[in-house]
Amino acid sequence: MLSKRYADMLSEKDIIFEIAGMAKRRAREIGEEHVYNFSLGNPSVPAPEAVNQTIHTILNDTPTLQIHSYGPSAGLPQVREQLARSLNRRFGMDYQPEHLFMASGAAGALGHALRAVTEPGDEIIVFAPYFPEYRPYTQGAGLRLSVVPADVDSFQINFRALEERLNPAVTALLINSPNNPSGIVLSSATLTQLAALLEEKQRQFGHPIYLISDEPYRELLFTGTEETYPARFYHNTITCYSFSKSLSLPGERIGYLAVNPKAEQAMTIAEVCPQISRTIGCNGTSTLMQLTVGRCADLTSQLEIYERNKDRLFSALTEYGFSCVEPGGSFYMFPRSLEPDDVAFCKKATELDLFLVPGTAFGCPGHFRLAYCVPEERVVAALPRFKQLAERYQR
Numbered sequence: 001m002l003s004k005r006y007a008d009m010l011s012e013k014d015i016i017f018e019i020a021g022m023a024k025r026r027a028r029e030i031g032e033e034h035v036y037n038f039s040l041g042n043p044s045v046p047a048p049e050a051v052n053q054t055i056h057t058i059l060n061d062t063p064t065l066q067i068h069s070y071g072p073s074a075g076l077p078q079v080r081e082q083l084a085r086s087l088n089r090r091f092g093m094d095y096q097p098e099h100l101f102m103a104s105g106a107a108g109a110l111g112h113a114l115r116a117v118t119e120p121g122d123e124i125i126v127f128a129p130y131f132p133e134y135r136p137y138t139q140g141a142g143l144r145l146s147v148v149p150a151d152v153d154s155f156q157i158n159f160r161a162l163e164e165r166l167n168p169a170v171t172a173l174l175i176n177s178p179n180n181p182s183g184i185v186l187s188s189a190t191l192t193q194l195a196a197l198l199e200e201k202q203r204q205f206g207h208p209i210y211l212i213s214d215e216p217y218r219e220l221l222f223t224g225t226e227e228t229y230p231a232r233f234y235h236n237t238i239t240c241y242s243f244s245k246s247l248s249l250p251g252e253r254i255g256y257l258a259v260n261p262k263a264e265q266a267m268t269i270a271e272v273c274p275q276i277s278r279t280i281g282c283n284g285t286s287t288l289m290q291l292t293v294g295r296c297a298d299l300t301s302q303l304e305i306y307e308r309n310k311d312r313l314f315s316a317l318t319e320y321g322f323s324c325v326e327p328g329g330s331f332y333m334f335p336r337s338l339e340p341d342d343v344a345f346c347k348k349a350t351e352l353d354l355f356l357v358p359g360t361a362f363g364c365p366g367h368f369r370l371a372y373c374v375p376e377e378r379v380v381a382a383l384p385r386f387k388q389l390a391e392r393y394q395r
């Protein structure tokens with residue numbers, strides 16, 4: 001019999017892909033150059049040439065049998081060592097290779113982290129606005145999702161609302177900085193306050209509360225924004241990382257999780273990850289890709305293009321009357337919609353062939369997400385459309 005659980009998911013609408021599909025259909029009708037598609041978070045800058053060169057080098061200098069044979073489920077020790085060294089150097093951490101687990105992107109890392117430190121039925125806290133895939137990720141682990149509403153003036157943490165939601169059933173919190181969809185980076189003041197609150201609640205509840213930090217946009221940090229590494233603030237942190245955005249490799253499905261060595265049962269958390277892989281039929285990641293990211297750990301794509309897109313869009317949109325908290329990183333911004341109904345607003349935008357995603361999709365109505373991982377000339381070409389859209393609301 002067909003699984004009802006998964007069959008039901010077929011009828012859940014993925015609003016982002018629906019909008020992207022509309023943009024594609026419209027492009028076929030009127031031509032790509034007349035469509036302004038800001039709906040998808042797919043990197044628009046290519047992987048650095050050094051990545052392709054590294055792949056060639058690996059294929060030339062590593063025996064074929066070694067590249068294509070089964071590897072250790074946790075990932076290759078030398079790659080975990082290269083990545084641990086890079087993290088230790090950059091963030092003053094003390095990771096051993098054994099604290100790292102190679103995964104298929106941030107999604108794979110999160111799937112393992114969520115299962116490693118919770119039991120089905122536990123509560124997990126997420127913060128609006130949040131990546132919509134957090135719903136299936138957490139539901140798949142049998143968790144109950146508790147959403148903290150946004151502080152829309154800053155998109156830092158709404159601590160009053162968080163405190164109301166913290167109860168003994170909560171065993172983990174999921175944060176994402178730089179954030180999809182707001183582009184906001186959690187400040188050190190926010191992370192300090194969060195750590196103090198969680199320490200207090202751990203003592204009160206008598207069990208650990210793990211912080212799962214989803215960081216696929218870590219390298220997409222804009223000038224002047226403070227770089228904060230959540231694991232530096234709170235011991236019980238599991239960092240989930242991906243090379244999808246930093247090296248523009250989303251199709252290669254490569255990332256890792258890193259357990260803070262100071263976390264309670266740190267080594268065991270990392271050790272259980274391969275056991276989790278066995279239960280979900282997702283064992284190990286590509287050896288070729290592991291070797292590649294190990295050698296390219298300190299490289300990035302030309303990420304400054306995203307910052308130029310942000311600068312252009314932020315200054316133009318605020319001039320046209322949009323209100324927006326300025327992003328500190330990522331390739332998203334999350335302005336207020338010009339009417340309270342963000343779905344109606346995004347529909348109106350499509351009349352101008354502007355494709356945007358309503359904030360409702362991220363648990364934060366009254367806003368819209370603009371993904372500016374597009375060529376710079378598309379941003380320039382779209383500005384008059386944003387102006388027209390704003391003017392329609394000023395009449």
Ligand code: PLP
Nearest residue numbers: 041105106107131176180242244
């Ligand atoms: N987390 C967030 C916030 C994301 O935006 C994404 C992808 O867009 C992911 C996780 C999944 O990333 P990956 O491609 O590395 O699995």
